[in-house]
Amino acid sequence: MERELQILWIAIVAYVLAGVLAVIGVALGKRPQRTILGLMCAGLALHALSIGLRWERLGHGPFVTLFEILSSNVWSLMLAFAFAYWRIPRIRAAAAVVMPLLFVMMGWLMVAHPGEGHYPATYSTPWLYIHIGLGKVFLGAVLVAVGISGVILLRRAGIGGQRLAQMPQDRQLDELAFRCMAIGLVFHTLMLIAGAIWAQDAWGRYWDWDPLETWAFITWLTVAFTLHARVTFRISPAAHATMILAVFVIAFLTFFGVPFISAAPHQGAV
Amino acid sequence: MREESVPVAHAARPRETRHRAWPLRVLAGLASLRLTLALIALLGIGTVLAFRLEGARTWPMVVPLALLAGNLLAAVATNAVFRRQTWLLVFHLSLVALLLLVAAGRLTYLKGMVGVTDGATFDGRLAAEERGPWHFGALDAVRFVNAGFDIDYAPGLQRGATRNQVLWQAADGHWEQAVIGDQHPLVIAGYRFYTTFNKGFAPTFRWQGADGASLYGSVQLPPYPLNEYSQALEWTPPGSRTPVWVMLDIDEVVIDPGQHAAFRLPTRYRLVLRVGTARHLLQPGDSVALADGTLTFVGLRTWMGYQVFYDWTLPWLLAACAVAVVSLAGHFWKKFAARPWDA
Numbered sequence: 001m002e003r004e005l006q007i008l009w010i011a012i013v014a015y016v017l018a019g020v021l022a023v024i025g026v027a028l029g030k031r032p033q034r035t036i037l038g039l040m041c042a043g044l045a046l047h048a049l050s051i052g053l054r055w056e057r058l059g060h061g062p063f064v065t066l067f068e069i070l071s072s073n074v075w076s077l078m079l080a081f082a083f084a085y086w087r088i089p090r091i092r093a094a095a096a097v098v099m100p101l102l103f104v105m106m107g108w109l110m111v112a113h114p115g116e117g118h119y120p121a122t123y124s125t126p127w128l129y130i131h132i133g134l135g136k137v138f139l140g141a142v143l144v145a146v147g148i149s150g151v152i153l154l155r156r157a158g159i160g161g162q163r164l165a166q167m168p169q170d171r172q173l174d175e176l177a178f179r180c181m182a183i184g185l186v187f188h189t190l191m192l193i194a195g196a197i198w199a200q201d202a203w204g205r206y207w208d209w210d211p212l213e214t215w216a217f218i219t220w221l222t223v224a225f226t227l228h229a230r231v232t233f234r235i236s237p238a239a240h241a242t243m244i245l246a247v248f249v250i251a252f253l254t255f256f257g258v259p260f261i262s263a264a265p266h267q268g269a270v
Numbered sequence: 271m272r273e274e275s276v277p278v279a280h281a282a283r284p285r286e287t288r289h290r291a292w293p294l295r296v297l298a299g300l301a302s303l304r305l306t307l308a309l310i311a312l313l314g315i316g317t318v319l320a321f322r323l324e325g326a327r328t329w330p331m332v333v334p335l336a337l338l339a340g341n342l343l344a345a346v347a348t349n350a351v352f353r354r355q356t357w358l359l360v361f362h363l364s365l366v367a368l369l370l371l372v373a374a375g376r377l378t379y380l381k382g383m384v385g386v387t388d389g390a391t392f393d394g395r396l397a398a399e400e401r402g403p404w405h406f407g408a409l410d411a412v413r414f415v416n417a418g419f420d421i422d423y424a425p426g427l428q429r430g431a432t433r434n435q436v437l438w439q440a441a442d443g444h445w446e447q448a449v450i451g452d453q454h455p456l457v458i459a460g461y462r463f464y465t466t467f468n469k470g471f472a473p474t475f476r477w478q479g480a481d482g483a484s485l486y487g488s489v490q491l492p493p494y495p496l497n498e499y500s501q502a503l504e505w506t507p508p509g510s511r512t513p514v515w516v517m518l519d520i521d522e523v524v525i526d527p528g529q530h531a532a533f534r535l536p537t538r539y540r541l542v543l544r545v546g547t548a549r550h551l552l553q554p555g556d557s558v559a560l561a562d563g564t565l566t567f568v569g570l571r572t573w574m575g576y577q578v579f580y581d582w583t584l585p586w587l588l589a590a591c592a593v594a595v596v597s598l599a600g601h602f603w604k605k606f607a608a609r610p611w612d613a
Contacts, residue, residue: 120429122453124453125453176611179611182602186598193591196591197588202452204464209327214321221310221314221317222314225310225311232303232306
């Protein structure tokens, strides 16, 4: 386990360096984009190695403990953002918003106990990977939308100076954020369907008002509400960005709060 | 997502809208996108209420969902954007189908619990159940035999895989067998039987009545190891009118919490039978005379608790969900492919 944790620490250092460079780049108007992308990719490779070693040792994936869930989500969120960073160069300055958000999760990960947990029998199904994988794509898409929304709001607040001002106009960023939220809605829908199929097979019901499934549905409603509101009221980019941040907060609390504070845990853990 | 329809329609034909017949005006109002937003918010509130009010979950969900269905149908009927965008039309129609299927499912479902002793046949009766008002299924005719189970335990009494052997008679009369357990229910005539964490020990008796009739029955003691220290229950043997109190006193560690283990019957135990103030210690084969017959302890068996579920809409729900998500993805794909992401 020592080696896994050491590799994880090195990966976190790479992520933090990438994030610090991104923030400094925006503050000073620099563009160290290749270095940032390189650090992100190095961090992702090392992090994947750490997760793989743990998987090999325990015989199951990172799905059980808070440490494992945080670790796998930091990895998947970094992967989603690194992909957007690579494919959409014009939004790269959004890293200055996204990386500090991920620092919070990394800090949480570093203080979480890395001990192992019991792998429930009901987790031995392909639906586990499908359900969780779809959820990770949803969160990743929303995270990219949050980064773009953060740029819109920072610019409006007069923060970020020249580097943020060089990014596309608010309307274009707003359209990109909308696209990310639309992808998020599709994958969140798929995640709910996969979860319902799994629950029906494992526990004989596709819906049972479990706190996590209920809050996941509420998150779905907030995404649908946000997309509909943009279409119906033609709201300003700033208002849309604020709504996206609200969706992210609800999604974050649903994914990382409810499972760990609920007295009636998600049935998967029983 | 219904798009650019109401604002455009209102802007283009305000006078025409004012001069529509009142049913059309009502329909146009019901199709409003603003109403959709309000109803999504109402559904969110209803979801929170239903989550918190366990005893009153129906109306907080039914009211906003019915209104949303009306809003969707009105929009589909009046909004030209649906005729131009097939993906969007299919998505919203599949949402309506989904709502109708959920409603049909709630009217006809059945959910229940039953415990079946090893070697015994499920007789179509449930220990507890709830059902929709229009459930007219044939559970009475469903039969299967619990042929025993294996459950692995990891250290710390952490339950592992459940493998339950079951036998049942197919429609053509021949017997079939299968292993059910985690992720694998037994499905007979649409009824799905799921193994649960409720399982335990069942002392089995033969009852010989004064009239000479002989019957077998077992008392399913509280779930084990959840109720390890309260393995006792009052029970009335089948055919008898005399209640007895049965206690299983286990004199060994059945599932060692310190290592990998498996669920098994205890080998060192005493069965205590109390009838009124008389107390008897029984071994397999021992008999006790009661007022209306003789009770013989045959042996100890296991029992498995099953959750029973019936909902004929399940495959249709899955189909509606698949159509909804594919059409939603198709709509966005078409919309976003028109302009590059890095424009």
